[in-house]
Amino acid sequence: MSSQQKKAFYQEAIPMLVAVDCIIFGFDREALKLLLFKRKIEPFKNEWSVIGSFVKPTESVDLAAVRVLEEYTGLQDIFMEPLGCYGEVNRDPGARVVSQAYFALIRLDEQEEQMVETHQAHWFDLTTVPTLILDHNQMVKDALEKLRRKARYRPIGFELLPEKFTIPQLKDLYEAINQRKLDRRNFRKKILSMDILEKLDEKDKSNSRKGAFLYRFNKKKYEEMVKKGVNFVL
Amino acid sequence: MSSQQKKAFYQEAIPMLVAVDCIIFGFDREALKLLLFKRKIEPFKNEWSVIGSFVKPTESVDLAAVRVLEEYTGLQDIFMEPLGCYGEVNRDPGARVVSQAYFALIRLDEQEEQMVETHQAHWFDLTTVPTLILDHNQMVKDALEKLRRKARYRPIGFELLPEKFTIPQLKDLYEAINQRKLDRRNFRKKILSMDILEKLDEKDKSNSRKGAFLYRFNKKKYEEMVKKGVNFVL
């Protein structure tokens, strides 16, 4: 249906701008990081903000989020899910803008960390997030809370860890997300009892003399468990 | 800032319509119901749909949802929370419309059931939901899933049950939400152990010869538990 035809309906309604904003978390094997960038347009040009864009008429809202993520990080097929709608009347002094926020999880290796710096973007440690434009600090706060809640019943590690990882690394990730210490032995017992990890023959010795065995997720088994609605409370 | 001034920014972005849709669940002491109404405008005039409206320039998105709920049910201060954004390009043939969906829970007594019928609205049993316009069936499905998940860690009963209720009634509600039988005795034990119910001196004899004691929620204790992040898995 053409734009002309559509205009016949909903005459009384008033259009507004729709944007997407992505809160992107990364994990570099020790700390949780947040990707921010320097805004390129007025108002608030050159201030820190999360990554975002207006939604184009030819793309769905979800797709706009995927596009933005790819534009700024070069990454595709990233775990991303909706965070919520930010729709206060005066949240953006530039116009009436309703923003749909998303949060994404990506694993960091040097490659990505460098790539990102070329876009006037920067990975911040979660403990040193600067003041952001508009309601973006609130978005980050909400995203973090959602991440924590989510981590309670899903092994988030899929998205944040490299393909091969050790159990102590997985534990570090959960500690970073939840901000509390977990018992090393109980953590191992619990995650192994879920039967979603595959032990490999290699060891990672970057963190200890003894070295820790590498594992990888068994995605199939994991998907099955999610379907059954199992609770992975760690 | 006036609309004129705002136009100076974001010139390249293309505005679209923003709507809210509310998926409203009710519980009438035996079954979960869904509130639907006959659409008043073209396209799809007179077909069943959930309750919705376009967002006005002078109101936030959240407020639009509250307004709509009040317009159709006369009810204020209803438990409502965001469900998600529905933003496919061609989801509405009438225009490019991005909809933010909400779901709400209300308790049904005859008063409300009647009131609603005056707006060309109707309470449907969840097992007999008709075909709805646009992506509204999907919204209902998503809302139901969210309700179930939510009920796992919050005593939803606050919103769906009358002020005074019996433990068997609360159990029936959880069974309706989760679509599975719960053990009467274990349910009672668990809910009482949470220490959020106050036993009253009255009995409700509508359902049995012996009669069941009425209880009411202790909202203060409940809020405290939610703050502490306690899990109410029933």
Next chain:
DNA sequence: TAGATAAGTGTAATAATTACGCTTATTTGA
């Protein structure tokens, strides 16, 4: 080759969940 260190294994104590039998209050109708 001893000492240091993180990885990994085991186990006992405690707490939560599940399954289910028995008693109680009340109404109905034989």
Next chain:
DNA sequence: TCAAATAAGCGTAATTATTACACTTATCTA
């Protein structure tokens, strides 16, 4: 009037999950 029927309510044993923590192992470095 009183036995049968029924849902409400109480208690307990068996199972399963969680927590706390002691001990052993593999490996590197000095």
